[in-house]
Amino acid sequence: TSLLREILNNSYQLSSVPLQLLFYVNGIYYIFYFLATLAMIVYKSQVFSYPDDFLGPDLALLFIMAILEVLRLYLGSNGNLTEEEAPLGLSLVITVGSVILSVYFLVWQTYVLKADVIINAVLLFTYGLESVLKVIAIAAFVS
Amino acid sequence: PPETRAAASARPRSGPAPVTDVARLCVCDLLVAQCDVNCCCDPDCSAADFSLFTTCSVPIVTGDSRLCSQKAAIYSLDVKANPPERIFQLIDHVNPSVFCIHATNYKQALSFSSPEMPTAENFDQLLKEFGSASFSAEPDSWNMNTDAQNPSDANDTYRYEYGVPIQTVDAFLRLPSPVVSSWCSDANPAGFLVNQATKCIRSVSLEKCGNIEEVSMLFYINSSILAVNITVRSIVVQSLNGMRTLLNGSDVLRLPTILDELCVNIVLGVSYHITYTDAGEITEAAAAFVLGAINKEALSIQQSFEISFTQVNTKPVPLSGNPGYVVGLPLRAGFRPQGYPCPVEILFAALILNTNKYSQLTILQSTSNQDCLAAQGARTPILFGYNMISGCKLRITAAMKCQPLTQTLLDLLKGQSFPEYVASFGNSQAQDVLNWVPITHLHTSEQRIYNTFQSSCQIPVSLEIEVKWTKYGSLVNPQARIVNVTAMITTTTLKQLPSGRERTIPITSSVVFTDISSPAEPGYKAWPTINAKLPFDFFFPFV
Numbered sequence: 001t002s003l004l005r006e007i008l009n010n011s012y013q014l015s016s017v018p019l020q021l022l023f024y025v026n027g028i029y030y031i032f033y034f035l036a037t038l039a040m041i042v043y044k045s046q047v048f049s050y051p052d053d054f055l056g057p058d059l060a061l062l063f064i065m066a067i068l069e070v071l072r073l074y075l076g077s078n079g080n081l082t083e084e085e086a087p088l089g090l091s092l093v094i095t096v097g098s099v100i101l102s103v104y105f106l107v108w109q110t111y112v113l114k115a116d117v118i119i120n121a122v123l124l125f126t127y128g129l130e131s132v133l134k135v136i137a138i139a140a141f142v143s
Numbered sequence: 144p145p146e147t148r149a150a151a152s153a154r155p156r157s158g159p160a161p162v163t164d165v166a167r168l169c170v171c172d173l174l175v176a177q178c179d180v181n182c183c184c185d186p187d188c189s190a191a192d193f194s195l196f197t198t199c200s201v202p203i204v205t206g207d208s209r210l211c212s213q214k215a216a217i218y219s220l221d222v223k224a225n226p227p228e229r230i231f232q233l234i235d236h237v238n239p240s241v242f243c244i245h246a247t248n249y250k251q252a253l254s255f256s257s258p259e260m261p262t263a264e265n266f267d268q269l270l271k272e273f274g275s276a277s278f279s280a281e282p283d284s285w286n287m288n289t290d291a292q293n294p295s296d297a298n299d300t301y302r303y304e305y306g307v308p309i310q311t312v313d314a315f316l317r318l319p320s321p322v323v324s325s326w327c328s329d330a331n332p333a334g335f336l337v338n339q340a341t342k343c344i345r346s347v348s349l350e351k352c353g354n355i356e357e358v359s360m361l362f363y364i365n366s367s368i369l370a371v372n373i374t375v376r377s378i379v380v381q382s383l384n385g386m387r388t389l390l391n392g393s394d395v396l397r398l399p400t401i402l403d404e405l406c407v408n409i410v411l412g413v414s415y416h417i418t419y420t421d422a423g424e425i426t427e428a429a430a431a432f433v434l435g436a437i438n439k440e441a442l443s444i445q446q447s448f449e450i451s452f453t454q455v456n457t458k459p460v461p462l463s464g465n466p467g468y469v470v471g472l473p474l475r476a477g478f479r480p481q482g483y484p485c486p487v488e489i490l491f492a493a494l495i496l497n498t499n500k501y502s503q504l505t506i507l508q509s510t511s512n513q514d515c516l517a518a519q520g521a522r523t524p525i526l527f528g529y530n531m532i533s534g535c536k537l538r539i540t541a542a543m544k545c546q547p548l549t550q551t552l553l554d555l556l557k558g559q560s561f562p563e564y565v566a567s568f569g570n571s572q573a574q575d576v577l578n579w580v581p582i583t584h585l586h587t588s589e590q591r592i593y594n595t596f597q598s599s600c601q602i603p604v605s606l607e608i609e610v611k612w613t614k615y616g617s618l619v620n621p622q623a624r625i626v627n628v629t630a631m632i633t634t635t636t637l638k639q640l641p642s643g644r645e646r647t648i649p650i651t652s653s654v655v656f657t658d659i660s661s662p663a664e665p666g667y668k669a670w671p672t673i674n675a676k677l678p679f680d681f682f683f684p685f686v
Contacts, residue, residue, distance in 0.1 A: 043242070054249055112246040114211055
């Protein structure tokens with residue numbers, strides 16, 4: 001019966017299932033985001049006047065964001081599943097960097113198209129939701 | 144003028160700022176301060192004009208349509224109203240595409256950039272950036288060339304280019320010239336390095352002697368070319384019968400005055416001589432005057448004006464072609480002075496009034512009074528390509544002696560200084576001996592029967608100069624080159640006349656130019672050869 005109660009109570013599992021779901025959805029969405037932003041940068045460089053010293057930073061920041069995102073999702077997922085707060089905390093810190101980069105692509109890019117606005121808004125919303133869930137998970141792990 | 148110099152050396156300007164307000168932009172407004180037809184955005188049109196339009200040629204003025212939201216000015220005509228009126232609306236135009244530009248952080252993204260205006264400072268850098276087949280994306284350095292010259296120095300003299308009018312303190316240096324008729328017009332500016340010679344007629348009268356300023360010397364030397372004063376080089380006074388004398392002191396300004404019922408010191412000709420440096424600055428200006436006199440019957444005088452330019456530290460050598468002779472230009476000739484290996488050109492000391500034609504190789508000029516002995520030494524220069532013949536009649540009396548007569552006739556035919564060499568090309572330099580052709584002298588006698596006991600007098604009666612020339616250089620642009628010059632003197636026997644009798648013989652001199660360029664020869668291809676070799680194994684079984 002205690003085993004049954006534990007299974008029914010879920011009290012030994014501290015990992016957050018919504019957070020894990022969100023990580024999974026985020027990963028898929030980010031792949032789409034990355035490809036879409038890259039394609040749009042290529043489109044802008046053909047259609048508009050996009051000199052090299054504006055194109056360079058935009059592309060570099062996109063690739064940095066991709067690397068950060070991979071790292072972030074890996075650490076977050078790892079920390080959530082092993083119920084460790086350290087990787088989850090690190091993932092939260094990296095999320096701050098990702099948020100800044102997303103704001104860059106939303107506001108400070110050379111050309112901000114309407115599509116850019118849409119996908120970056122969705123990404124920022126996802127980051128926001130993730131951050132809230134991570135904080136709750138860390139609180140659960142610590143206590 | 145100083146203000147244009149200052150403006151020219153100002154910092155690089157750009158063009159006018161572009162108009163970006165759609166309410167004010169109107170591309171069909173072409174006429175200034177007038178209403179353009181069917182142009183609904185023209186601010187010069189009134190409501191009455193709009194009622195006459197049929198349609199709006201420009202219905203909408205928008206910015207870049209790729210922006211997500213932008214202002215648009217819509218013009219339309221309401222034909223239902225009476226009278227028709229124009230409707231102007233300012234709306235926000237929304238681009239429905241998802242790829243419309245929401246914002247941009249790159250200022251030059253959506254408009255053409257104004258190109259930089261080239262000035263003396265940034266010209267080199269602009270040339271490096273845009274001067275080759277492809278533009279470099281970014282120049283290496285944007286700093287101005289610090290060791291560039293500073294042209295806006297106020298004390299700097301003005302630099303001229305070819306054809307630019309020469310400026311004086313008030314306007315331009317003027318060379319009066321005939322415009323439509325032969326009357327003088329004072330509005331012809333003298334251009335830098337443009338040699339001009341003009342003749343025109345001016346109306347004068349004895350009563351207005353001192354009042355007409357265009358016939359007084361002061362008018363022509365009063366205007367000083369910027370920073371350089373016009374000096375008087377020489378004054379020649381021409382009397383009523385045409386005799387010219389050179390005055391010794393040329394510093395005195397001679398103004399028209401009335402003297403013995405004549406108005407003297409009237410300017411009949413001015414010859415400006417400007418010296419310039421190779422940077423285009425004028426360093427010296429001199430004027431030579433010919434002053435004359437008019438009597439009370441004179442109603443007009445002919446004035447002649449001339450301007451010539453010399454580079455400082457060089458002696459002007461007029462070319463008769465470059466390199467081949469040009470038809471109509473005088474032949475260049477010279478002589479080899481004793482002890483010099485190279486021919487030296489005869490250069491007349493600059494005549495008081497430059498006559499443009501240089502008397503290097505001349506022939507006798509026929510005068511109206513055909514007497515040889517009274518010919519007064521009038522000679523005409525030999526011009527390339529122009530065959531000439533001239534002559535005079537010689538009256539021989541019994542008292543004339545042979546030897547002086549021979550010498551006189553030789554002087555008459557050949558002139559005072561008959562040259563020894565003629566230039567082969569129009570631009571032959573005096574140092575290149577090979578470019579000069581020696582004049583060959585021939586003597587023939589008119590009498591066919593040669594009398595070995597010739598004790599009688601032989602006097603020259605005819606000089607014939609034959610100039611043989613050929614075409615030299617490319618077929619497309621052949622240059623004339625003199626190959627041979629022969630001066631043939633024909634003499635005749637002077638029989639002794641009984642006293643009291645006279646005889647008249649004609650004396651002729653002529654110049655003939657002969658083209659000895661070889662004609663084109665036809666060229667043929669090589670004759671075709673018959674290739675009649677049989678195959679190797681034609682006689683197979685037997686060979």
